[in-house]
Amino acid sequence: MRRFVSVLWFILVVFPAFPQEAPRYRLTPTTLFTSLDGGAAWQEHPLPAHLYPLTTLTWDRTDPHTLILATQHELLLTRDAGLTWKTLDLRGPLNASTHIRALALTGSSTLLAGTSFDGLFRSRDGGLTWEEVPLPEELPFYLGGGFHEEVAGIAPLEDGIAILLGFGKGAYLLPSGPPSPRPIPNPVPIERRFPEWGLDLQKILIQGEVLILPDETLITPVVRTEGKDPQRTRRTEKASGKHAIYLRSPLATPEHLPRYIELLERHGFNAVVIDFKDENGSLRYESSIPLARAMGAVRPLFDARTLIETLHAHGIYVIARLPVFKDKALALYDGGTYAFLDRKTGKPWGVFRTYTDEKTGETRTEQVEFWVDPYNEEVRAYNAAIAEEVASLGVDEIQFDYIRFPSDGDTSTLTSRYKRPQETPTDALIAFLSEVRERISVPISLDVFGFNATSRMSYLGQDITRLWPYIDVLCPMYYPSHYSRAFLPHLSYLERARWIYRESTLRAREMTEGQILIRPYVQTFLIGGERNFEEETYYTYFRLQIQGLIEAQAGGFTCWNASGNYYMIPPDFTLRPPESASAARLD
Numbered sequence: 001m002r003r004f005v006s007v008l009w010f011i012l013v014v015f016p017a018f019p020q021e022a023p024r025y026r027l028t029p030t031t032l033f034t035s036l037d038g039g040a041a042w043q044e045h046p047l048p049a050h051l052y053p054l055t056t057l058t059w060d061r062t063d064p065h066t067l068i069l070a071t072q073h074e075l076l077l078t079r080d081a082g083l084t085w086k087t088l089d090l091r092g093p094l095n096a097s098t099h100i101r102a103l104a105l106t107g108s109s110t111l112l113a114g115t116s117f118d119g120l121f122r123s124r125d126g127g128l129t130w131e132e133v134p135l136p137e138e139l140p141f142y143l144g145g146g147f148h149e150e151v152a153g154i155a156p157l158e159d160g161i162a163i164l165l166g167f168g169k170g171a172y173l174l175p176s177g178p179p180s181p182r183p184i185p186n187p188v189p190i191e192r193r194f195p196e197w198g199l200d201l202q203k204i205l206i207q208g209e210v211l212i213l214p215d216e217t218l219i220t221p222v223v224r225t226e227g228k229d230p231q232r233t234r235r236t237e238k239a240s241g242k243h244a245i246y247l248r249s250p251l252a253t254p255e256h257l258p259r260y261i262e263l264l265e266r267h268g269f270n271a272v273v274i275d276f277k278d279e280n281g282s283l284r285y286e287s288s289i290p291l292a293r294a295m296g297a298v299r300p301l302f303d304a305r306t307l308i309e310t311l312h313a314h315g316i317y318v319i320a321r322l323p324v325f326k327d328k329a330l331a332l333y334d335g336g337t338y339a340f341l342d343r344k345t346g347k348p349w350g351v352f353r354t355y356t357d358e359k360t361g362e363t364r365t366e367q368v369e370f371w372v373d374p375y376n377e378e379v380r381a382y383n384a385a386i387a388e389e390v391a392s393l394g395v396d397e398i399q400f401d402y403i404r405f406p407s408d409g410d411t412s413t414l415t416s417r418y419k420r421p422q423e424t425p426t427d428a429l430i431a432f433l434s435e436v437r438e439r440i441s442v443p444i445s446l447d448v449f450g451f452n453a454t455s456r457m458s459y460l461g462q463d464i465t466r467l468w469p470y471i472d473v474l475c476p477m478y479y480p481s482h483y484s485r486a487f488l489p490h491l492s493y494l495e496r497a498r499w500i501y502r503e504s505t506l507r508a509r510e511m512t513e514g515q516i517l518i519r520p521y522v523q524t525f526l527i528g529g530e531r532n533f534e535e536e537t538y539y540t541y542f543r544l545q546i547q548g549l550i551e552a553q554a555g556g557f558t559c560w561n562a563s564g565n566y567y568m569i570p571p572d573f574t575l576r577p578p579e580s581a582s583a584a585r586l587d
Contacts, residue, residue: 023064023081029053032069034082045082050422053466058103058111066108068127070100072458075113075127088127094118097459101166104154112161114151116456120163133161133174136181140169145487147455166456167507228515231441235472236517236555239397239443242317243575244271244558246521249284249301251564257307261314263566268575271317273399273558276304276390281329281370285393289385297329304393312394319445319558320395324374324383324432326402331370338372338379340406343415351409371406374428374461375418384435391440398436399445399475403429404460425461433470445473445519450482450500453508453518468512475558478504479523480545481530494537494544497523501548509552517555522546524559524568539570546573 024035030052032045047054051071060066065081068088073096075088088111090100095118102114109126112133120133135141135148142148150166160175162184171184247260252274264272277283281297285304292298311318331339336348351369356362372379387398405425406414419428436444452462453476464474480497488496501520508518522545526533533541549557559566 025057025059025067027054027057027069029055032057032082048422050424050427051076055100056103058105060105060108063108066105068103068105068111070103070113072099072463075100075103075111077127088123090121090127090130093121093130093132095457097457099456099458099465101150101152101456102154102164104156106156110156112154112156114154114163115148116150116166117147119148120151120154120161135174139490140165141172141181143487144489145484147451147487150455167503167510232472232515235441235443239445239473239517239519240555242271242319242519242556242558243269244273244317244319244556245269245524245566246273246321246558246560246562247275247564248562249275249278252307253302256564257310260564261311261316264316265314267569267573270315271319271396271556271558272311273319273321274307275323276320276395277322277386279323279326279328279402281327281331283386285390287386287389289382289389291382292386295329295333304390308394317397318395319397319399320390321399321401322383322386322390323402324400325372325379325404326369326406327372328370330372330379330382338376340371340373340414341417342413344413349409349414351406369406369408373416373418374405374425374432375416375420375423377418377431380428380432380435383432384439387436388439391442395442397443397445397473398440399447399473400433400436401447403432403446404449404462407460424458426458426463426466429461429467430470433467437470443472444470445475446471447475447477447521450476450478450504450520452476453478453511454500454504455507456511464508465511468516471516473517473519473555474508474512475519475521476504476508477521477560478545479521479560480541481523481527494541497541498544498548501545501554502551503548505549505552505554518552519556519558520549520554521560522549522557524561524566525563526568538568542568542570543573 024039026033026042030046030049032047032054033042034045035042053072055070055072057067057069059068063079066079067077067081069076069078073090075090077086077088078084090113094115098118099116100113101116104112106112109124111123111127113121113123113130115121119135121130122133123130140149149169151163152166153164153171155162157173160173162171162173164171172181173184174181245260245264250256251260260272264270276285282299283289283292283297284299284301286300287293287298308318331348331350339348339350341347342349349371350367351371352365353368354363354365357364374380387400391398433444433446446467448462448464449459451457452459453464453474456465457463468474478500480493480500483496483500488499491499501522505518505520512518522542524542526538530538530541546557559569561568
């Protein structure tokens with residue numbers, strides 16, 4: 001395979017001839033290790049960086065030279081213990097955002113692949129074609145709305161397939177015949193860490209948790225981080241226990257700010273999220289960044305230092321929200337140099353809407369969303385400079401929103417002029433966050449789509465399993481109204497809200513290895529059919545979201561209402577004491 005040429009010369013030196021002894025293997029997120037002497041010595045085989053992280057592997061029990069290695073999104077096959085590699089195409093059956101979580105190979109051609117939310121797949125011809133293995137369309141196997149439970153481990157048995165569901169949802173035997181799946185009683189989770197042990201033909205040994213069955217092993221390829229980063233610990237301690245409301249920049253002016261300070265104090269909240277930059281790319285404080293001034297993006301609405309001092313005087317933690325890649329000013333500047341390109345028109349890409357005049361019948365088309373290209377280094381540097389400048393003003397935390405690729409419009413025509421070979425959307429986001437992390441010392445928080453924290457996925461680049469090392473707080477927007485009504489159909493609409501906040505927060509904590517805070521946004525607005533809710537109903541809706549967060553031990557929350565009208569917060573709702581989410585009064 002052409003892209004492995006840079007590393008295969010090294011492997012050829014290690015294996016000058018076809019291995020004579022059955023190899024043993026072990027795996028880290030970046031490296032495959034092989035041993036030809038029963039595990040006495042191990043040879044390291046780093047693979048190209050664009051494949052990281054490596055997640056799991058399996059091999060042919062009758063021919064251990066045949067090995068299949070999984071990255072998050074593709075499979076790599078070798079039949080000569082690593083001398084040469086071939087990519088197995090899974091793009092057909094799998095959602096492009098799903099993660100490959102488990103593998104099992106029986107014989108030389110039958111392969112099973114478990115995914116993070118697409119279910120279980122089987123190939124009977126060595127990976128050339130794939131079919132879905134039917135799973136029950138009910139809990140715990142299927143959440144609804146197109147989301148399966150994670151298949152974290154697989155073991156083919158004589159009487160069926162044993163699978164381990166992710167996030168502690170149990171192990172089950174899928175019989176070959178018609179009976180329904182049955183639970184496997186008393187599974188034994190065992191945690192191991194590299195380099196304490198290696199892989200052999202009897203046990204699949206890998207970082208993370210494994211489930212031991214009689215004569216079989218299921219894999220949960222969870223890569224764990226050893227220890228705590230002292231600097232991150234300091235930052236997360238500072239950011240912990242914050243309960244906030246969101247304010248658009250016009251509402252943070254002296255005219256409006258006092259009533260929001262009163263609202264915070266009345267409910268026992270202790271933080272506020274304020275736009276220092278908005279989705280139009282306007283900087284709402286007095287910035288000295290040359291590019292911002294050159295394109296007319298500096299449009300102050302408040303004196304930043306006075307605002308921060310006022311809020312601090314009331315004991316309020318100040319979070320500066322900075323939309324990143326949704327930026328009208330930068331997208332239009334310099335003839336669209338920094339925008340995505342539309343491959344059909346050759347012009348800057350955007351999201352357009354067509355409107356019809358009810359009186360005249362005339363139509364007009366307008367661009368309603370403007371996006372800049374995250375692959376562009378100047379775009380990333382510009383936004384990193386804004387974060388550094390805002391941090392220097394004295395805010396307590398920098399929060400990035402719209403740190404993703406576009407979801408609306410005709411994304412099939414979207415292309416980048418700056419993308420490097422093998423670079424992924426997540427790579428671009430990591431490049432930005434790593435640059436910011438080097439430039440500022442205050443906590444960094446990151447807003448993500450809610451379902452990007454409910455299942456492992458890479459949708460729009462927001463792969464939290466790869467992004468979390470660069471941040472301190474994850475802020476999923478779990479708004480229940482934004483999930484399909486087919487998601488968790490067995491629950492009432494209100495109870496579903498509680499499940500989403502509790503279960504998704506627990507999952508996000510696991511996906512980020514407990515290393516950072518999970519501080520979700522709480523839906524404090526009504527949309528669609530919710531507008532018909534009576535007052536007591538939407539008060540209950542709000543309380544159930546908070547209750548779910550408390551049960552999951554979230555690191556705080558932020559109430560979101562773009563209009564600043566926080567009517568959904570019950571008048572008697574309070575937090576006692578303000579620093580402890582577990583003390584929320586829900587009655």
